[in-house]
Amino acid sequence: MDAMTLLHERSSMGKLTGPAPSPEQMEAIYRAALRAPDHKELRPWRFIEFSGEGLERLGELFAEAEYREDPSIEDAALDAARKKPLRAPMIVAVVAKVTPDVEKVPKIEQVISAGCAAHGILLAAHALGLGAMWRSGKYAFDPTVRKGLGLEGEDELIAFIYLGQLAGRHKPIAEHRLSDFVERWT
């Protein structure tokens, strides 16, 4: 796939199945992530990869988050939380590892850089013929999950990227009128 086709046609896939991406594929994917633009080379990225029992441990963390929020929660709801990560054979959590008070690189720039890294993961996965979907949801902002994943200070959990083999068809790509988004000063 040539680069412009990839940029024009990348699309998300929520229906994913095994096997998980291979170690070689993941290396190529992380190398793409590490090409994110990065002001002052802070490398404000951390990737936590979950597969196998790791996905179950993440599910336990989600269930714990639910329980802490509402100790009277029903077992069925706890179970639903536990099962959320099992929708894919692999998840990569992308953390913006924020260094506070860096001159000329405020937090927002570091978070944007991590967002670019996440996009790099999506693009590389698509280029490799894998399915990928960026999810956040309430767990990305939950204090129990943040603590369980070792986030500190101003770090932000910006993505849970679900990865695997395609188990459905890509939805048609939305057509946009460029004039709705682009202004030109000439």
Ligand SMILES: Cc1cc2nc3c(=O)[nH]c(=O)nc-3n(C[C@H](O)[C@H](O)[C@H](O)COP(=O)(O)O)c2cc1C
């Ligand atoms: C920061 C961020 C968080 C997202 N969180 C979710 C989510 O929790 N659940 C979801 O269904 N889609 C979420 N999405 C959107 C999907 O990843 C996807 O981009 C969207 O469904 C459009 O599909 P496309 O990427 O094929 O255009 C999120 C996107 C971004 C950028």
